[in-house]
Amino acid sequence: MTLKYETIDHTNDAFLEILEVLHKAIFTPEGEAPWSAENFKNLLDNPVCDCWLFYSGYDPVGLILFTSIVGEIEIITLGVSPTCQGEGLATEMLSQLMKFSKGSSIDNIHLEVRADNAAAIKLYKNAGFHIIGDRPNYYKLANKSMVDALLFTFSFCK
Numbered sequence: 001m002t003l004k005y006e007t008i009d010h011t012n013d014a015f016l017e018i019l020e021v022l023h024k025a026i027f028t029p030e031g032e033a034p035w036s037a038e039n040f041k042n043l044l045d046n047p048v049c050d051c052w053l054f055y056s057g058y059d060p061v062g063l064i065l066f067t068s069i070v071g072e073i074e075i076i077t078l079g080v081s082p083t084c085q086g087e088g089l090a091t092e093m094l095s096q097l098m099k100f101s102k103g104s105s106i107d108n109i110h111l112e113v114r115a116d117n118a119a120a121i122k123l124y125k126n127a128g129f130h131i132i133g134d135r136p137n138y139y140k141l142a143n144k145s146m147v148d149a150l151l152f153t154f155s156f157c158k
């Protein structure tokens, strides 16, 4: 499947509201705090931060928010609408980010994943990312339990 994406114009409130709704649908069931339109605007006010909104037809189905600084990309968040998960969308979204990175002389892509997030771990391992470390008890869940973060990196350097 080829998904189209649009780079978010953070001065456009309509886009920010779509991100708020999508983020809430994706992350709140996992017990994470939803990000408001204002949270997205504040992040995207930073010129090194970009957000791609992916569409299936006219429906927003996924997002990737990332920073890009001197050859290093960090994925801050990536998610797919719960109604569209398990259909290969995240694999396609990540592949598009990796193609863009390769064409933009990026050396490495970094990210953190909750150690209990089996789907995300599979996604990144399938794409060739490697675990380079962990942060013990990094995430605090709604039930107050703590979960480690795994640090993943993909390197374009041979």
Ligand SMILES: CC(C)(COP(=O)(O)OP(=O)(O)OC[C@H]1O[C@@H](n2cnc3c(N)ncnc32)[C@H](O)[C@@H]1OP(=O)(O)O)[C@@H](O)C(=O)NCCC(=O)NCCS
Pocket (backbone or CB within 6 Å): 026, 027, 030, 077, 078, 079, 080, 081, 084, 085, 086, 087, 088, 089, 090, 091, 092, 111, 112, 113, 117, 118, 119, 120, 122, 123, 126
């Ligand atoms: C993680 C997430 C982005 C995956 O999106 P998706 O579109 O369902 O992923 P894909 O369909 O491309 O599947 C990727 C791989 O994960 C596997 N997978 C999907 N759901 C899984 C699950 N619940 N448990 C284990 N593996 C799973 C798929 O089988 C696939 O591997 P395969 O190609 O070897 O079969 C999605 O579940 C999500 O948005 N989760 C909530 C937000 C989140 O956790 N984001 C990641 C933060 S870094």
